[in-house]
Amino acid sequence: MMNQLQELREFARAIRLETLKSLTGLGFGHYGGSLSVIEALAVLYGDVMRINPANPHWPERDYFVLSKGHAGPALYSTLALKGYFPLEKLSTLNQNGTILPSHPDRLKTPGVDATTGSLGQGVSIAAGMALSHKLAQRCNRVFCILGDGELNEGQCWEAFQFIAHHNLHQLTLLIDWNKQQLDGTLEEVIKPFDLSAKFRAFGFEVQTIKGDDIAALSAALRPVRDAQQRPLLVLLDSVKGQGVPYLEQLPNSHHLRLTPEQRVEIDKAIAQLEACHV
Numbered sequence: 001m002m003n004q005l006q007e008l009r010e011f012a013r014a015i016r017l018e019t020l021k022s023l024t025g026l027g028f029g030h031y032g033g034s035l036s037v038i039e040a041l042a043v044l045y046g047d048v049m050r051i052n053p054a055n056p057h058w059p060e061r062d063y064f065v066l067s068k069g070h071a072g073p074a075l076y077s078t079l080a081l082k083g084y085f086p087l088e089k090l091s092t093l094n095q096n097g098t099i100l101p102s103h104p105d106r107l108k109t110p111g112v113d114a115t116t117g118s119l120g121q122g123v124s125i126a127a128g129m130a131l132s133h134k135l136a137q138r139c140n141r142v143f144c145i146l147g148d149g150e151l152n153e154g155q156c157w158e159a160f161q162f163i164a165h166h167n168l169h170q171l172t173l174l175i176d177w178n179k180q181q182l183d184g185t186l187e188e189v190i191k192p193f194d195l196s197a198k199f200r201a202f203g204f205e206v207q208t209i210k211g212d213d214i215a216a217l218s219a220a221l222r223p224v225r226d227a228q229q230r231p232l233l234v235l236l237d238s239v240k241g242q243g244v245p246y247l248e249q250l251p252n253s254h255h256l257r258l259t260p261e262q263r264v265e266i267d268k269a270i271a272q273l274e275a276c277h278v
């Protein structure tokens, strides 16, 4: 078990490193929200999901929807490290002709199950996937990560009602509760109030877990849920820019076009991550 946790920590380190390298090679992009989902991605792809990178369309696979599609660079690093496509492709992020557009496109990237980027839509796609598996009595699981600012989209709440009504226990939602959105905190833009209480009222089992607590994430996400259980919603108590102290402290790390000073700081973080294997 200890070894497996260490492997997952090492996987998260590698995802963070590749994500920083690809964004910094480009010189701009969604740093903060890519970094805050990295441990969740490491646990999902490194431990929980049934996948076959050599056969991305394997019918028995578990599905993943990145509803907060602007974190695409973190998903791409995860998929490349799992072997869906060569690692070298990461340096083509968001460039003409790339298979890695800024936001995920299921027709362009091996391993991407849903095209996202317009906030609010991914969770509806995930609900449809889960309903289809349930109706066909298949046991594929579906995982979906949403942003906390994304919850401003009314479509999310329609999907939550639908998921609870149909008791889509094969679907697990993760909300990246990093308390910030594009240009301010949730408190400033639209107050979230008590998210945990809200989701319980909407029919979910809710677990709040530190966004970088790999052991707790693994324990929460690994068990297969049965039809008696309500769908699980994990509130990731995360930090925007997670794992890079300079970005964690920046008042707004949502989208950066690197200044020379910022590039120096990010290069330092890259060097540190390169030096310290877990």
Ligand SMILES: Cc1ncc(C[n+]2csc(CCOP(=O)(O)OP(=O)(O)O)c2C)c(N)n1
Pocket: 032, 033, 034, 036, 068, 070, 117, 118, 119, 120, 146, 147, 148, 149, 150, 151, 176, 178, 180, 181, 182, 240, 254
């Ligand atoms: C429908 C829609 N409206 C606006 C945007 C622009 N946009 C991109 S990210 C973002 C903020 C999202 O905040 P949050 O979900 O908290 O993202 P995170 O903090 O995880 O980066 C916005 C408004 C969008 N992608 N889609």
Ligand SMILES: [Mg+2]
Pocket: 147, 148, 149, 176, 177, 178, 179, 180, 181
């Ligand atoms: Mg947020």
